[in-house]
Amino acid sequence: MAREAIDECGVNLVDPDKVDLVRRALPSDHDIAELADVFSLLGDPGRLRLLTSLLEGGELCVCDLAATTAMSESAVSHALRLLRAHRVVSVSRRGRMAYYRLDDAHVRMLLDLGLTHTGHTIAVHPERTDSAQKDNVR
Amino acid sequence: MAREAIDECGVNLVDPDKVDLVRRALPSDHDIAELADVFSLLGDPGRLRLLTSLLEGGELCVCDLAATTAMSESAVSHALRLLRAHRVVSVSRRGRMAYYRLDDAHVRMLLDLGLTHTGHTIAVHPERTDSAQKDNVR
DNA sequence: CCTACATATGAATAAATGTTCAGATGTCAG
DNA sequence: CTGACATCTGAACATTTATTCATATGTAGG
Numbered sequence: 001m002a003r004e005a006i007d008e009c010g011v012n013l014v015d016p017d018k019v020d021l022v023r024r025a026l027p028s029d030h031d032i033a034e035l036a037d038v039f040s041l042l043g044d045p046g047r048l049r050l051l052t053s054l055l056e057g058g059e060l061c062v063c064d065l066a067a068t069t070a071m072s073e074s075a076v077s078h079a080l081r082l083l084r085a086h087r088v089v090s091v092s093r094r095g096r097m098a099y100y101r102l103d104d105a106h107v108r109m110l111l112d113l114g115l116t117h118t119g120h121t122i123a124v125h126p127e128r129t130d131s132a133q134k135d136n137v138r
Numbered sequence: 139m140a141r142e143a144i145d146e147c148g149v150n151l152v153d154p155d156k157v158d159l160v161r162r163a164l165p166s167d168h169d170i171a172e173l174a175d176v177f178s179l180l181g182d183p184g185r186l187r188l189l190t191s192l193l194e195g196g197e198l199c200v201c202d203l204a205a206t207t208a209m210s211e212s213a214v215s216h217a218l219r220l221l222r223a224h225r226v227v228s229v230s231r232r233g234r235m236a237y238y239r240l241d242d243a244h245v246r247m248l249l250d251l252g253l254t255h256t257g258h259t260i261a262v263h264p265e266r267t268d269s270a271q272k273d274n275v276r
Numbered sequence: 277c278c279t280a281c282a283t284a285t286g287a288a289t290a291a292a293t294g295t296t297c298a299g300a301t302g303t304c305a306g
Numbered sequence: 307c308t309g310a311c312a313t314c315t316g317a318a319c320a321t322t323t324a325t326t327c328a329t330a331t332g333t334a335g336g
Contacts (some may be wrong), residue, residue: 012311013201014199015199015202018160018202019195019206020316022191022198022206023206025190026187026191026194027256029151030185031256032187033183035253036181036251036257039178039180041181042174042180042181043174043178044173044178044323045167046324048170048173048177052164053164054163055158057156057160060156060157060160062284063151063283064151064152064153064156064157066160067151068164069156071325072325073283075324075326077284077285079324091265094305095333096283097152097282098282113247114248115173116176118173150281152282184295188309199312200312200313201312201313209295210295211313212295213294213296215312216294218314219315231313233315234303234312235312236313236314247302277334278329278330279334279335280335281332281333281334281335282317282331282332283330283332283333286329287326287328287329288325288328290319290326291322291325292322292323292324294319294321296317296318296319297319298315298334299315301312302312303310303311304310304325305309305310305311306311306334
């Protein structure tokens with residue numbers, strides 16, 4: 001018979017030892033929330049195009065970002081504000097323009113890793129081989 | 139004066155060359171959507187705890203997952219369904235129990251990279267990475 | 277100053293999302 | 307068969323979230 005035990009909260013567990021082990025290994029609620037936030041930021045197509053654009057282009061102004069992402073300038077501005085609040089992008093203003101750039105190494109790596117495995121698209125720093133043009137997946 | 143140009147859609151651009159370059163480098167809409175989906179899946183604290191538990195524990199049943207994640211069993215089940223639909227986790231049923239495990243190398247890497255940079259928590263056992271969990275089911 | 281322009285912001289709307297509750301399915305023990 | 311148990315599912319609900327529209331801020335040039 002499978003051994004069963006009681007959690008401190010009164011819940012039945014199947015493998016209490018493993019549960020305990022896992023519990024101890026899990027990040028704190030705060031860290032989990034923070035990480036979830038980061039992933040969430042990357043979890044929107046618009047922001048993802050935005051960030052990928054910055055990853056590629058290095059530094060772009062709002063109107064150019066609107067062009068590369070096919071979003072309205074207002075939507076871009078809102079999105080950038082969010083990303084700015086999370087320190088994912090940074091701005092430098094010159095004249096009436098605002099130039100944004102990716103400014104978070106962690107996010108850059110996640111983006112990079114994500115892009116590497118999605119649709120075989122070579123989006124990052126490789127040589128300019130325009131081989132991968134059509135990606136119809138699968 | 140900054141040179142300006144007209145996009146095919148009739149939008150004013152500041153650096154049309156760079157815009158074009160970035161545009162070409164961006165993944166297809168489909169790939170972007172897919173990647174956003176993956177990040178989105180990781181963007182919820184509950185699912186993140188769920189996946190981290192599986193990353194740590196290797197294989198756990200629903201009730202134990204409910205314990206490690208502090209979610210109701212129903213919430214866990216719903217979340218697992220979503221993850222299952224995206225092939226991120228897989229199930230093996232034994233008796234009336236359902237044992238889940240992480241079954242997506244891409245997600246495993248993203249998780250790993252994410253955890254590495256969040257709160258210094260060392261969550262992964264290097265020696266166990268992906269070869270030690272090779273008992274396939276079904 | 278005044279106009280044109282780039283970007284930012286707030287409020288409102290619409291859509292997607294996570295959780296809970298109640299009940300369904302399927303499995304094991306007696 | 308029957309009752310207990312683990313998990314699954316659907317519907318309802320509450321929240322969050324992204325977009326749009328209108329307007330504000332701020333800069334440059336005439």
